[in-house]
Amino acid sequence: MDIRIGITNSPREISLESSQSAADVEGVVTSALTSEAKFFKLVDQKGNVYVVPLATFGYLEIGSEESRRVGFVS
Template sequence: MDIRIGITNSPREINLESSQSSAEVEGIVIAALAADSKFFRLVDQKGNVYVVPVATFGYLEIGSEESRRVGFVA
């Protein structure tokens, strides 16, 4: 699934593909915000770790879990 994270005062977004479910990603972010944590951490499909500071966290966009089609559709 495609995940897009917005950072305040930054024109760029963090984009990653994750094998985690949308509910799991949402739960990680909500738990970090509710607990006043300094950061939260997500892992992409390749095993790369993204540590996002909560103080500059702007938004989270979670794409669909449906795989993309390749080729032409009639």
């Protein structure tokens, strides 16, 4: 699934593909926002860890869990 994270005062966004479900990703971010946490962590399909500080967190966009088709569709 495609995930995009917007950072305040930055024209670029963090983009990653994760094997976690949409509910898992949403749960991680929601629990971090409602607690006293300073950051949240997400892991992509390759095992890279992304640590996002909540002080600069702008938005979270969770794409569909459906894989993209490549090539021509008839």
